Amino acid sequence: MTDEKTDEREDRLTQPRFLGRLRGKQVTVTLLDGKALKGELVDYDTYTLFIEQESGLEIAVFKHAIKYVCLAAA
Numbered sequence: 001m002t003d004e005k006t007d008e009r010e011d012r013l014t015q016p017r018f019l020g021r022l023r024g025k026q027v028t029v030t031l032l033d034g035k036a037l038k039g040e041l042v043d044y045d046t047y048t049l050f051i052e053q054e055s056g057l058e059i060a061v062f063k064h065a066i067k068y069v070c071l072a073a074a
Contacts, residue, residue: 019044019069026072027051031065038072 022041029037029051039053049061049069 019049022069022071027069028072029061029069030067031061032067037061
């Protein structure tokens, strides 16, 4: 049986490590409703990703609305 506290600690470390590698890169953020946002991952915090689109528009995307995040296709 797995220790739940150990699992929670690992989850907290995995997300910042992944997002840290994507910071400053072009990403696609797919939302739960299927819409996709493309832009540079400028920053993130516990609850939010900040994306800057090509137009210069900066968008705050709440993590609970995200289905997945990946590098944008070149």
